[in-house]
Amino acid sequence: MLGKGCLVIVLVASIIKNVFCTIDILDLSSKNAVWTVTNKNGSLFLPATVPGGIYSDLQNVGVIGDIFSGFNDVLTRWVAYDTWTYTGKFNVTEAQMEAKTAHLVFYGLDTVAFIDLNDSPIGSTNNMFVRYLFDAKNHLKVGENVLKVAFASPIDVARTLSEKHFTAPKCVPQLYNGECHANQMRKMQASFSWDWGPAFPSVGIWRPAVLEFYNGAIIRSITTFTEKQNMKWHLKIKAYLESDRTRKHIVGYLSAAITVEGKQTITVGKDVDVQTRDDGTVEVDINMVLSENVIRHWWPNGYGEQQLYDLKVFLSTKGNKDEVSEKHLKIGFRTIEVIQENATKVLGNTTAGQGLTFYFKINGYPLFMKGSNWIPAHILPERGDDRSIVDGLLSAARDAHMTMLRVWGGGVYESDYFYQKCDELGILIWQDFLFACSMYPAYTEFLNTVKTEIEQNVIRLQHHPSVALWAGNNENEVALRGNWYNTISQFDRYKEDYIKLYVDTIRPIVTNLDNKEYAVSSPSNGIKSEQEGYIAQNPYDPHFGDTHYYNYLADNWDMNIYPQTRFASEYGFQSLPSIATMRTATTNPEDFKIDSEYSKHRQHSPNGYSYIEEQMKEHLNLDPSDPKYYEKFVFYSQISQAMAMKAESEFYRQGQADWYTMGALYWQLNDVWQAPTWSGIEHGGRWKLMHYYAKWFFAPVLVSPRLLLSGDVNVYLINDRFVPIVEAQIIVEVFNWSSLTPIRSQSYSADVGSLTAKKQDIKLTMWNDNTGETFLRFTLKAPGVVSSPYNYVFPKPFKTVTGLREPRIQINVSGPQGPGPKFYYPVDIKVDTVVLFLWLETNKVFNEHHTGYFEDNGLIVTNPYIRINFISKETLSPKDIEAAITYQYYVN
Numbered sequence: 001m002l003g004k005g006c007l008v009i010v011l012v013a014s015i016i017k018n019v020f021c022t023i024d025i026l027d028l029s030s031k032n033a034v035w036t037v038t039n040k041n042g043s044l045f046l047p048a049t050v051p052g053g054i055y056s057d058l059q060n061v062g063v064i065g066d067i068f069s070g071f072n073d074v075l076t077r078w079v080a081y082d083t084w085t086y087t088g089k090f091n092v093t094e095a096q097m098e099a100k101t102a103h104l105v106f107y108g109l110d111t112v113a114f115i116d117l118n119d120s121p122i123g124s125t126n127n128m129f130v131r132y133l134f135d136a137k138n139h140l141k142v143g144e145n146v147l148k149v150a151f152a153s154p155i156d157v158a159r160t161l162s163e164k165h166f167t168a169p170k171c172v173p174q175l176y177n178g179e180c181h182a183n184q185m186r187k188m189q190a191s192f193s194w195d196w197g198p199a200f201p202s203v204g205i206w207r208p209a210v211l212e213f214y215n216g217a218i219i220r221s222i223t224t225f226t227e228k229q230n231m232k233w234h235l236k237i238k239a240y241l242e243s244d245r246t247r248k249h250i251v252g253y254l255s256a257a258i259t260v261e262g263k264q265t266i267t268v269g270k271d272v273d274v275q276t277r278d279d280g281t282v283e284v285d286i287n288m289v290l291s292e293n294v295i296r297h298w299w300p301n302g303y304g305e306q307q308l309y310d311l312k313v314f315l316s317t318k319g320n321k322d323e324v325s326e327k328h329l330k331i332g333f334r335t336i337e338v339i340q341e342n343a344t345k346v347l348g349n350t351t352a353g354q355g356l357t358f359y360f361k362i363n364g365y366p367l368f369m370k371g372s373n374w375i376p377a378h379i380l381p382e383r384g385d386d387r388s389i390v391d392g393l394l395s396a397a398r399d400a401h402m403t404m405l406r407v408w409g410g411g412v413y414e415s416d417y418f419y420q421k422c423d424e425l426g427i428l429i430w431q432d433f434l435f436a437c438s439m440y441p442a443y444t445e446f447l448n449t450v451k452t453e454i455e456q457n458v459i460r461l462q463h464h465p466s467v468a469l470w471a472g473n474n475e476n477e478v479a480l481r482g483n484w485y486n487t488i489s490q491f492d493r494y495k496e497d498y499i500k501l502y503v504d505t506i507r508p509i510v511t512n513l514d515n516k517e518y519a520v521s522s523p524s525n526g527i528k529s530e531q532e533g534y535i536a537q538n539p540y541d542p543h544f545g546d547t548h549y550y551n552y553l554a555d556n557w558d559m560n561i562y563p564q565t566r567f568a569s570e571y572g573f574q575s576l577p578s579i580a581t582m583r584t585a586t587t588n589p590e591d592f593k594i595d596s597e598y599s600k601h602r603q604h605s606p607n608g609y610s611y612i613e614e615q616m617k618e619h620l621n622l623d624p625s626d627p628k629y630y631e632k633f634v635f636y637s638q639i640s641q642a643m644a645m646k647a648e649s650e651f652y653r654q655g656q657a658d659w660y661t662m663g664a665l666y667w668q669l670n671d672v673w674q675a676p677t678w679s680g681i682e683h684g685g686r687w688k689l690m691h692y693y694a695k696w697f698f699a700p701v702l703v704s705p706r707l708l709l710s711g712d713v714n715v716y717l718i719n720d721r722f723v724p725i726v727e728a729q730i731i732v733e734v735f736n737w738s739s740l741t742p743i744r745s746q747s748y749s750a751d752v753g754s755l756t757a758k759k760q761d762i763k764l765t766m767w768n769d770n771t772g773e774t775f776l777r778f779t780l781k782a783p784g785v786v787s788s789p790y791n792y793v794f795p796k797p798f799k800t801v802t803g804l805r806e807p808r809i810q811i812n813v814s815g816p817q818g819p820g821p822k823f824y825y826p827v828d829i830k831v832d833t834v835v836l837f838l839w840l841e842t843n844k845v846f847n848e849h850h851t852g853y854f855e856d857n858g859l860i861v862t863n864p865y866i867r868i869n870f871i872s873k874e875t876l877s878p879k880d881i882e883a884a885i886t887y888q889y890y891v892n
């Protein structure tokens with residue numbers, strides 16, 4: 001009879017057929033072990049969840065309330081000042097005790113922890129991004145065992161370290177209600193607060209903990225490299241093997257099997273007989289050659305399929321028990337390069353042609369990267385891999401035609417699930433290493449833990465086809481050059497530390513383990529920053545690398561304010577979350593005012609509300625005595641943000657023609673609480689107007705006009721497809737605000753090559769009208785182009801136009817259509833005049849029972865009749881949907 005966990009394995013590419021047991025892994029999560037947690041003085045003693053964290057545990061038993069409610073970020077801060085000890089009890093069997101090796105592995109401890117096993121200290125930790133392994137062999141016993149993990153207060157640790165190794169800044173701004181010196185700890189930097197988020201200085205066993213029992217060796221990780229040569233794909237696999245520190249010798253058989261097109265499985269195998277390093281680790285290569293006929297390329301979203309292939313790697317070892325360790329990955333075949341070459345090559349001997357390009361070439365094609373910046377999915381790291389949140393956000397990115405997200409340096413290396421999902425959806429990842437908006441220490445112990453962190457995480461993530469680039473840090477080059485933290489008197493010291501950390505320590509690790517681009521900082525001038533000693537004179541030089549751009553003072557709807565760039569990796573503007581989302585944080589009517597204590601508490605951006613208000617006031621009328629002032633403020637802030645990001649994103653896409661701009665990643669995709677922030681998606685998953693607009697401003701084919709200061713209009717045609725657009729027509733219609741019938745219309749011939757943007761040879765001759773009474777609508781008619789959104793030029797601010805009036809709106813819902821799992825309910829909308837920003841919602845009662853959403857929203861309605869869809873996972877009554885619909889729009 002086969003023992004538990006044993007199976008008959010036909011070892012691929014060999015004749016060996018044998019009974020092998022899989023490695024016995026005892027999961028120490030709450031499923032198998034009984035966990036409790038207690039504070040320093042023992043006043044609290046409660047059941048705990050592993051993986052998990054202290055805020056989740058305290059919330060589960062009701063010691064603290066909903067952490068997102070009201071002022072709870074500050075009211076619960078005592079939690080982070082206390083110390084917490086997690087105690088786990090679990091049983092070990094006799095068979096397990098017979099294994100030669102018993103390793104206790106923590107995939108994530110947050111952060112400074114002391115570990116005891118059956119009352120013997122076995123080690124300590126100081127980096128939440130590192131996997132820790134402890135030899136447990138001599139501490140375990142048959143029957144019940146007790147594991148204790150005692151966490152120090154992160155606030156105390158950071159302060160104590162800072163006393164010894166002070167590194168600027170002194171603290172975060174006071175209005176963050178945050179904590180100081182996050183830069184001293186290898187911990188999610190945003191858990192001490194950010195300008196978009198609260199401080200929850202967490203502690204806990206945030207990722208799985210296991211005991212590994214075996215006699216031979218295991219495969220810890222796999223990296224893969226794919227290279228195309230002479231009609232063949234060369235797949236190089238590196239297996240990171242691990243054995244016992246006392247044996248230091250691995251004998252066995254390593255094999256790999258990949259399932260390719262036609263469900264064929266191709267296998268290779270080889271004998272292994274190797275000495276390990278002192279720590280029991282060693283790498284073994286195993287290579288495969290695959291005909292290109294059996295492989296399809298992996299493409300980013302919108303450019304082709306996201307074909308993934310199953311790769312399984314086995315290590316079998318013989319002994320008193322034959323064992324097999326298995327790793328299963330899904331890999332993709334694609335090439336990726338970052339091209340920094342003389343820009344005159346693409347732009348000629350022009351001003352734009354000075355400097356270097358900065359763009360991604362995927363499978364040999366230069367692709368413009370459309371997307372956003374990802375902050376952690378949840379402020380509590382243990383909740384960051386919540387699949388429903390990750391799925392919702394990543395599919396929203398996919399739906400808005402995004403090809404790239406930048407996993408920003410103040411968060412975490414996301415879960416395997418996150419990157420798998422990106423692989424499936426075709427979302428490339430610009431991965432920052434986790435250093436953000438600070439100077440960082442560079443003493444030996446600090447550098448040593450960073451080394452381990454970088455090694456482990458590059459090895460873990462490297463094989464994902466979605467991972468596109470590594471960047472050393474977020475904004476630390478510009479921060480030092482720009483003296484953000486008053487470092488000027490110690491510029492040389494900080495520069496030296498900077499080079500030690502990102503150049504001398506991190507870079508060689510990354511380049512040894514992977515072949516993808518490593519950018520020392522983001523933003524930076526790329527190669528040019530390196531030539532200037534890593535701290536460039538002007539890291540925002542538009543002729544080099546990537547840039548970040550924020551301007552809260554100028555009119556953000558005006559494309560003329562934006563500087564050119566090769567690659568915009570951050571830009572944004574704030575808005576408020578919807579009232580519905582805010583109600584999940586407070587229901588006190590007094591809070592729903594811009595100057596309430598609650599509102600001030602949630603706004604971490606200095607002068608944030610006044611910037612929002614000033615932007616709104618440029619374009620929209622809002623009367624302070626309006627009884628719906630606050631509701632309108634919220635709605636208008638979202639309009640303002642959406643229009644600003646539309647202008648800026650289209651400016652960068654147009655810049656593909658003029659400046660070889662090749663990326664637009666706005667700040668920020670998501671939110672961690674209900675607050676005014678730069679996000680397009682609210683905490684809880686509701687889309688703001690901006691995310692709906694991203695669907696349009698990132699559309700693969702787009703007519704994009706630019707109103708110049710002179711009053712002239714340039715017209716660009718943008719084409720993110722592999723085929724050119726020829727013999728197309730751009731129809732320009734002049735509308736009077738008072739009518740749905742255009743007063744004039746003219747058609748222009750248009751064309752654009754593949755994967756590019758082109759300024760059209762169009763001189764708009766229809767520009768003699770009173771511009772306060774009119775606007776322009778642009779439509780594309782092109783063979784082979786199925787859909788391309790309308791675009792508009794609004795020559796005068798809405799607040800000053802005449803003819804815009806209260807509409808009559810009629811809405812009918814029918815359906816459903818579609819076989820499920822999603823049901824589509826056509827929503828027919830009839831209007832009698834132009835409607836601006838028609839924003840549809842379903843009321844609260846309806847939402848509590850059903851989950852559904854509008855496919856498009858914030859509509860600019862310039863036709864008497866339009867149809868959109870309401871999408872739901874359940875079948876609903878169309879009449880109920882109709883009755884639940886409420887709407888807003890803008891009118892002077």
Ligand SMILES: *[C@@H]1O[C@H](CO)[C@@H](O)[C@H](O)[C@H]1NC(C)=O
Nearest residue numbers: 039040041042043044078082
């Ligand atoms: C024990 O710790 C808790 C939480 O930090 C605190 O509220 C309480 O006052 C302490 N009790 C004693 C007796 O010190």
Ligand SMILES: *[C@@H]1O[C@H](CO)[C@@H](O)[C@H](O)[C@H]1NC(C)=O
Nearest residue numbers: 032033034089090091143144
């Ligand atoms: C360990 O085994 C004993 C005896 O079967 C049982 O009473 C106890 O609940 C087990 N402990 C855990 C943590 O599962």
Ligand SMILES: *[C@@H]1O[C@H](CO)[C@@H](O)[C@H](O)[C@H]1NC(C)=O
Nearest residue numbers: 344345348349350351353354
């Ligand atoms: C580039 O243009 C400038 C001014 O038009 C000219 O002086 C220069 O010689 C040109 N350089 C090259 C390399 O063609």
Ligand SMILES: *[C@@H]1O[C@H](CO)[C@@H](O)[C@H](O)[C@H]1NC(C)=O
Nearest residue numbers: 341342343344345354355356
């Ligand atoms: C690009 O090439 C031109 C012409 O050869 C040269 O003048 C210029 O210095 C080069 N630019 C860079 C950044 O290397």
Ligand SMILES: *[C@@H]1O[C@H](CO)[C@@H](O)[C@H](O)[C@H]1NC(C)=O
Nearest residue numbers: 736738743769770773774803
């Ligand atoms: C727009 O319509 C209004 C009302 O019909 C009319 O008075 C005005 O002259 C029109 N303006 C233009 C530029 O056609």
Ligand SMILES: *[C@@H]1O[C@H](CO)[C@@H](O)[C@H](O)[C@H]1NC(C)=O
Nearest residue numbers: 810811812828829830831865
């Ligand atoms: C809605 O239905 C009514 C009654 O059938 C019909 O008169 C009206 O035209 C419909 N409206 C829309 C927007 O389809």
